[in-house]
Amino acid sequence: MFCERAVELVRELRRATDGSLPAFSEDGIRQVLEEMKALYEQNQADVNEAKSGRGNLISTIKFRHCSLLRNRRCIIAYLYDRLLRIRALRWEYGSILPNALRFHMSAEEMEWFNRYKKSLATYMRSLGGEEGLDVTQDMKPPKSLYIEVRCLKDYGEFEIEDGTTILLKKNSQHFLPRWKCEQLIRQGILEHVLS
Amino acid sequence: MTGVCINYHVLILFSNGLQRVLLLVASDVDALCACKILQALFQCDHVQYTLVPVSGWQELETAFLEHKDQFKYFVLINCGANIDLLEVLQPEEDTFFFVCDTHRPINVVNVYNDMQIKLLVKPDDDLNVPAYDEIFRDDEEEEEDSGNESDGSEPSGKRKRFEEAVVERTMKRRERRVWEARRQEILFDYEQYEYHGTSSAIVMFDLAWKMSKDLNDMLWWAIVGLTDQWVQDKITQMKYVTDIGILQRHVSRHNHRNEDEENSLSIDCMRIAFEYDLRLALYQHWSLYESLCNTCYTSASLKLWSVQGQKRLQEFLAEMGLPLKQVKQKFNSMDMALKENLRDMIEESANKFGMKDLRVQTFSIHFGFKNKFLASDIVYATASLMENIEKEEPGTASFIKALDSLSRSNLEKLYHGLELAKKQLRAIQQTVASCICTNLVISQGPFLYCCLMEGTPDVKLFSRPVSLCLLSKYLLKSFVCSTKNKRCKLLPLIVAAPMDVEQGTVIMVGIPPETESSDKKNFFGRAFEKAAESTHSRTLHNHFDMSIIELKTEDRSKFLDALISLLS
Numbered sequence: 001m002f003c004e005r006a007v008e009l010v011r012e013l014r015r016a017t018d019g020s021l022p023a024f025s026e027d028g029i030r031q032v033l034e035e036m037k038a039l040y041e042q043n044q045a046d047v048n049e050a051k052s053g054r055g056n057l058i059s060t061i062k063f064r065h066c067s068l069l070r071n072r073r074c075i076i077a078y079l080y081d082r083l084l085r086i087r088a089l090r091w092e093y094g095s096i097l098p099n100a101l102r103f104h105m106s107a108e109e110m111e112w113f114n115r116y117k118k119s120l121a122t123y124m125r126s127l128g129g130e131e132g133l134d135v136t137q138d139m140k141p142p143k144s145l146y147i148e149v150r151c152l153k154d155y156g157e158f159e160i161e162d163g164t165t166i167l168l169k170k171n172s173q174h175f176l177p178r179w180k181c182e183q184l185i186r187q188g189i190l191e192h193v194l195s
Numbered sequence: 196m197t198g199v200c201i202n203y204h205v206l207i208l209f210s211n212g213l214q215r216v217l218l219l220v221a222s223d224v225d226a227l228c229a230c231k232i233l234q235a236l237f238q239c240d241h242v243q244y245t246l247v248p249v250s251g252w253q254e255l256e257t258a259f260l261e262h263k264d265q266f267k268y269f270v271l272i273n274c275g276a277n278i279d280l281l282e283v284l285q286p287e288e289d290t291f292f293f294v295c296d297t298h299r300p301i302n303v304v305n306v307y308n309d310m311q312i313k314l315l316v317k318p319d320d321d322l323n324v325p326a327y328d329e330i331f332r333d334d335e336e337e338e339e340d341s342g343n344e345s346d347g348s349e350p351s352g353k354r355k356r357f358e359e360a361v362v363e364r365t366m367k368r369r370e371r372r373v374w375e376a377r378r379q380e381i382l383f384d385y386e387q388y389e390y391h392g393t394s395s396a397i398v399m400f401d402l403a404w405k406m407s408k409d410l411n412d413m414l415w416w417a418i419v420g421l422t423d424q425w426v427q428d429k430i431t432q433m434k435y436v437t438d439i440g441i442l443q444r445h446v447s448r449h450n451h452r453n454e455d456e457e458n459s460l461s462i463d464c465m466r467i468a469f470e471y472d473l474r475l476a477l478y479q480h481w482s483l484y485e486s487l488c489n490t491c492y493t494s495a496s497l498k499l500w501s502v503q504g505q506k507r508l509q510e511f512l513a514e515m516g517l518p519l520k521q522v523k524q525k526f527n528s529m530d531m532a533l534k535e536n537l538r539d540m541i542e543e544s545a546n547k548f549g550m551k552d553l554r555v556q557t558f559s560i561h562f563g564f565k566n567k568f569l570a571s572d573i574v575y576a577t578a579s580l581m582e583n584i585e586k587e588e589p590g591t592a593s594f595i596k597a598l599d600s601l602s603r604s605n606l607e608k609l610y611h612g613l614e615l616a617k618k619q620l621r622a623i624q625q626t627v628a629s630c631i632c633t634n635l636v637i638s639q640g641p642f643l644y645c646c647l648m649e650g651t652p653d654v655k656l657f658s659r660p661v662s663l664c665l666l667s668k669y670l671l672k673s674f675v676c677s678t679k680n681k682r683c684k685l686l687p688l689i690v691a692a693p694m695d696v697e698q699g700t701v702i703m704v705g706i707p708p709e710t711e712s713s714d715k716k717n718f719f720g721r722a723f724e725k726a727a728e729s730t731h732s733r734t735l736h737n738h739f740d741m742s743i744i745e746l747k748t749e750d751r752s753k754f755l756d757a758l759i760s761l762l763s
Contacts, residue, residue: 146238146241148234148238150595164215165265166245167245167261167265169247169261171589171591171592171595172245172246172247172248172591173245173246173595173598174243174244174245174246175234175238175242175244177243193599194604
């Protein structure tokens with residue numbers, strides 16, 4: 001049956017819930033494109049024959065054309081949804097992605113991500129006077145400026161904005177400005193202690 | 196020495212929200228509670244801090260070295276008061292220490308250093324520090340004097356003057372020697388006995404109260420801190436009752452709501468109540484029978500390690516009219532009718548069996564429908580979490596778990612701690628019973644001595660200081676009850692347990708004699724030091740309590756011999 005592979009691609013994304021990014025299915029895309037190419041060529045041949053008078057081919061041609069369009073829709077949906085997920089990654093992980101995620105992206109997606117990163121950075125620099133404003137921080141209003149965090153790994157020295165450094169050693173506990181540690185919490189180095 | 200409150204303000208002022216503060220916290224329950232209170236205060240005042248757990252002098256020194264470039268302000272909780280901090284840590288001139296420590300005596304240099312070391316002590320704590328002039332003397336003044344003497348002499352009576360000067364100088368030297376000897380004597384008297392002052396948690400709570408920032412939670416931590424001192428037998432009964440009285444005033448101030456219909460509180464709110472409760476360990480979370488068997492006080496009084504003792508326990512239960520079936524099931528599931536005036540009933544029967552102090556003043560905490568804990572429950576649970584030997588993990592991880600178990604949102608950790616505490620108490624009880632039955636406690640003349648052999652069950656648990664101390668206290672109490680020798684009842688006890696088999700070390704702890712009028716002052720710290728010095732034993736004074744040392748196994752016998760000759 002036509003379009004099966006294309007729908008499979010869409011399903012694959014749907015199965016990966018909570019915004020995680022599955023590996024880019026280059027193989028699947030290639031198969032769909034091949035199918036589309038075959039469909040197009042067959043249609044081309046049949047159209048030529050239909051022109052020469054075989055009217056009974058018209059319905060077959062229409063059917064093939066619908067399949068072609070459906071394949072296109074599926075692929076575009078697949079790519080667009082991935083794009084949205086990649087954009088969300090920038091807000092979640094910051095400008096540097098973990099390696100595991102980077103391997104899941106195609107070269108074109110990588111390039112798009114880099115451009116998105118750049119334009120977001122330009123925008124953020126233009127806000128809030130000289131220093132710019134990090135709009136990815138505090139997406140919800142925080143309850144307090146400082147939070148208590150616990151170190152889960154030996155991380156080494158960590159520099160805070162004002163130039164002081166602190167030593168993040170396993171099982172030490174710190175009271176830090178919230179916005180400095182959000183990154184590290186996401187990376188799994190710190191843990192927010194709720195009392 | 197200035198007041199606690201002033202010192203805290205100094206700290207806030209200095210740090211000013213910009214400078215970070217390093218908290219170095221020792222591994223005992225009182226320190227944890229004090230730390231919790233201080234953390235809450237810092238969160239109010241937005242003081243940024245880093246908390247590093249330390250379990251001994253070595254860790255304290257490494258922690259200091261690792262952080263001394265990044266921090267100027269250090270707060271030491273339950274560590275650091277009893278040695279000369281400046282000499283040990285060699286800090287820069289602009290480094291400041293705020294020391295809140297129950298260890299006494301406080302090192303005299305720490306007391307009289309006003310610049311870099313600020314002590315957080317309650318003003319009514321009697322420190323008995325020798326006067327400044329008796330132990331310090333400005334040497335420069337001395338030299339200047341003698342310098343003036345020689346310069347200002349006139350040529351006419353030079354010889355005479357010279358002789359006078361010589362006489363004067365010898366006089367001075369003699370005077371100095373006398374002063375020196377006197378100083379040694381004073382210092383010896385001052386440092387001879389080791390004891391504990393007011394709980395750090397109470398000191399911290401006092402601070403919070405004076406700044407009107409005290410909460411019910413903080414009050415509870417202060418109570419737990421005090422109860423820890425009592426459970427560990429660090430303070431006298433007098434001191435305990437006095438401090439309980441002080442805390443009770445705060446408790447009634449904080450918990451007067453919910454007394455009548457109009458001011459009712461939600462059941463989920465935390466309430467602290469004064470209790471005159473049984474001193475049976477964990478009995479509300481155990482069965483009454485198990486608790487009776489594993490509480491030091493009852494098991495020592497009934498002599499449960501012997502057959503007669505077991506019989507006496509049965510008699511005791513029969514006297515109270517409690518069916519065995521009820522007594523052996525979970526306390527929670529016991530018949531309500533029996534529980535109603537259980538405490539009075541038990542007290543009455545206990546009096547007949549010679550257990551006059553089975554009830555004790557304490558506090559309980561209540562929140563939600565089923566969560567009710569006595570202060571001592573929390574102490575046992577937290578202490579055993581801190582010395583958990585089930586998993587091979589660094590001490591800092593256990594410290595963090597214990598710290599977590601103190602906040603009300605981590606109930607599952609607390610319940611885990613309660614289970615561990617039951618195991619610990621059982622282990623202690625069994626070890627005590629086997630030590631007494633096999634006569635392992637030997638009188639060495641000036642003290643009693645007991646050595647746990649490698650290979651006895653649970654011996655690994657007793658390589659940790661708090662568990663070992665608890666064991667020694669239980670052992671001594673039980674021994675005093677079991678022995679007929681009157682002289683032996685007045686002796687202190689030393690217990691040794693294997694610490695690290697591969698390195699061949701033992702851990703040794705000395706505790707003061709167990710008498711009614713005991714002032715809980717411990718002379719073993721100095722004695723251990725002297726004995727190690729005279730025999731060149733390879734010892735390690737790593738614990739903040741001087742009376743706990745680590746020792747190479749081969750050096751043990753010569754160390755003990757030296758100790759005997761030193762003390763007799």
